[in-house]
Each structure stands twice: as C-alpha cells, then as structure tokens.
Amino acid sequence: MMHNKSKAIQDLYPDELAHCYGCGKNNLDGYQLKTYLVGDETIAHFLPDEKFTALPGSVYGGLVASLLDCHGTGSAAAFVCVQENINLNEVETIPVRCVTASLKVDFKAPTPMGVELKLRGKLQSIEGRKIWVDMTLSADDTICATGEILAIKIKD
Amino acid sequence: MMHNKSKAIQDLYPDELAHCYGCGKNNLDGYQLKTYLVGDETIAHFLPDEKFTALPGSVYGGLVASLLDCHGTGSAAAFVCVQENINLNEVETIPVRCVTASLKVDFKAPTPMGVELKLRGKLQSIEGRKIWVDMTLSADDTICATGEILAIKIKD
Numbered sequence: 406m407m408h409n410k411s412k413a414i415q416d417l418y419p420d421e422l423a424h425c426y427g428c429g430k431n432n433l434d435g436y437q438l439k440t441y442l443v444g445d446e447t448i449a450h451f452l453p454d455e456k457f458t459a460l461p462g463s464v465y466g467g468l469v470a471s472l473l474d475c476h477g478t479g480s481a482a483a484f485v486c487v488q489e490n491i492n493l494n495e496v497e498t499i500p501v502r503c504v505t506a507s508l509k510v511d512f513k514a515p516t517p518m519g520v521e522l523k524l525r526g527k528l529q530s531i532e533g534r535k536i537w538v539d540m541t542l543s544a545d546d547t548i549c550a551t552g553e554i555l556a557i558k559i560k561d
Numbered sequence: 562m563m564h565n566k567s568k569a570i571q572d573l574y575p576d577e578l579a580h581c582y583g584c585g586k587n588n589l590d591g592y593q594l595k596t597y598l599v600g601d602e603t604i605a606h607f608l609p610d611e612k613f614t615a616l617p618g619s620v621y622g623g624l625v626a627s628l629l630d631c632h633g634t635g636s637a638a639a640f641v642c643v644q645e646n647i648n649l650n651e652v653e654t655i656p657v658r659c660v661t662a663s664l665k666v667d668f669k670a671p672t673p674m675g676v677e678l679k680l681r682g683k684l685q686s687i688e689g690r691k692i693w694v695d696m697t698l699s700a701d702d703t704i705c706a707t708g709e710i711l712a713i714k715i716k717d
Binding site for chain 2: 451465468507510
C-alpha cells in the first residue's frame with residue numbers, strides 16, 4: 406500500500422487530544438480509525454464488528470456517520486498541513502487539530518457487513534479556520550454513503 | 562413523565578427488524594435508544610458511557626450523530642402512524658419502519674460527558690414515503706446539536 410511508511414493522521418495527534426472513541430489512539434475501547442494522506446486525498450479502511458448491525462446484514466448508519474466524522478476531521482487537519490507546507494512524514498505530532506461544525510451523510514446503498522470499508526476524502530475548500538471535505542464510504546466498488554464535513558481548526 | 566404508559570417506538574419494531582446497534586431491543590451490545598411520542602413531538606433520553614469521549618470531557622460526535630439517526634428514524638415511523646391514525650398504544654408492533662436517506666448534524670456546542678442527554682424530534686413534512694424530521698440534542702437546557710433527517714418508509 407502506498408502509505409506504508411507514513412503514520413496515520415490520528416497517530417500524530419498529541420496524547421492529550423487522542424481519546425476520541427472514533428479515532429483516538431489512546432481510546433482502547435474505540436474504533437481507532439486511521440486516516441492516511443495519499444497524494445491529494447485521504448484514505449482509511451475499517452472492518453466493522455458484526456454487532457454494529459442495522460437491519461440484518463448491513464452496518465448501522467450511526468457507525469457510517471461516525472467513521473465519516475473522524476475521517477473528516479483527520480482529513481481536514483491533513484489538508485491544512487498540506488496548505489501550510491508541513492510534511493507529515495517529518496513531524497512527531499501534527500500541529501493542527503480540527504473539530505466538526507457540521508456533518509452531512511447521504512446513504513446511497515446499504516453498507517454490507519463483513520466487508521472492509523474504504524473511506525476517501527478530498528479537500529473542497531479552506532477559508533481561514535474553516536475546512537470543507539467531501540468524502541465517500543465504499544464497500545468493494547460500491548459507494549454506500551457520501552459525506553460532507555465542515556471542520557473547524559482549533560485555535561493554538 | 563408523560564410517556565410512562567406508552568411503549569418506546571423501537572420496542573414496537575418487529576423482532577426481525579430490532580437488531581440495530583443504536584436502538585434495537587434485540588441488540589444487547591447496543592445503545593438501545595428509546596424514542597417516545599409525546600403529543601406532537603418525540604423525546605428520548607440517553608446517558609453516554611464515559612468511553613464515548615471526544616476531546617476530554619465531551620461526547621464524541623459519532624455518538625451524537627448515531628443518537629440523532631436512530632431518534633430520527635423512530636420519530637419518522639411515529640409521525641407516519643399519527644398521520645395514518647394508528648394509535649401506538651393499541652398495537653403490539655408498529656406497522657411502519659423507516660431507514661435513513663440523509664442525515665445532517667450541526668454541532669452547536671460541546672456535548673458534555675456525565676449529563677443525561679435529551680433528544681427532541683418534530684415533524685417537518687411528509688411526502689409519500691419521504692419523511693423529514695427536525696431534531697435537537699440538549700444537555701441540561703443547552704442545545705448541543707441540531708439534526709435534520711430524511712427518512713424513507715420501507716415498503717410493506
């Protein structure tokens with residue numbers, strides 16, 4: 406995989422900001438989603454446990470939204486770093502942390518259980534501390550959900 | 562409380578459709594959110610476990626989105642029943658089940674940990690099998706998030 410040598414964005418969060426249930430490396434109960442910057446997009450993979458079901462055979466929408474939320478804030482932080490010429494391969498902690506102001510999820514097809522899900526993020530725009538990211542969540546080659554996040558960069 | 566005698570909407574889902582991690586009575590690992598129809602609105606309460614943290618002291622956005630998603634589909638089913646003059650106190654199972662087509666969450670303030678959260682839902686509109694519901698998620702008297710769901714009634 407292209408990102409073998411890179412650390413995940415979330416693994417670069419400083420320890421005091423790494424407790425998120427969705428993506429914090431210090432939350433041992435959580436999903437520990439890992440987002441990687443690959444070229445000009447972000448990628449994450451996740452295989453849901455069977456307990457996270459909706460109707461039988463499909464993943465519940467709350468998990469889909471959760472993954473898009475954490476992938477979105479991680480992607481936003483990464484895209485700010487790209488804009489500021491910060492090389493994520495050369496830092497121990499990422500100097501940008503974002504929170505979600507708004508998240509929209511459109512469910513396009515049932516998300517099947519038992520398949521590794523792939524999340525992709527692309528920068529839509531940056532205006533000051535506001536970052537908009539467009540995302541997809543796919544199973545095999547089917548887009549199951551799209552997401553749009555407005556993330557806000559936390560002040561230093 | 563006004564809804565003591567009523568069953569939760571989710572407890573009226575038929576057994577084969579009651580496995581949702583967010584609100585299914587048959588998912589013993591899940592949140593088991595309970596939505597009640599009270600007058601012309603819907604209400605649910607939820608106290609998050611401390612593991613569902615975001616930044617320390619606050620609830621992670623994925624859980625907020627998950628609760629709004631399940632409260633939204635439950636509310637949509639209830640509002641369809643109201644429109645169709647189905648009295649939920651007189652049925653063993655609810656004859657309407659909805660899934661999420663689209664969910665938008667706006668995060669207005671950090672959702673504090675350790676406080677019972679209150680969700681409220683109001684019908685925005687119904688057009689055929691499409692139901693739009695507006696929601697709030699509050700802690701004490703502060704609205705932490707608003708949600709808008711487009712739910713789709715599953716065909717019989």
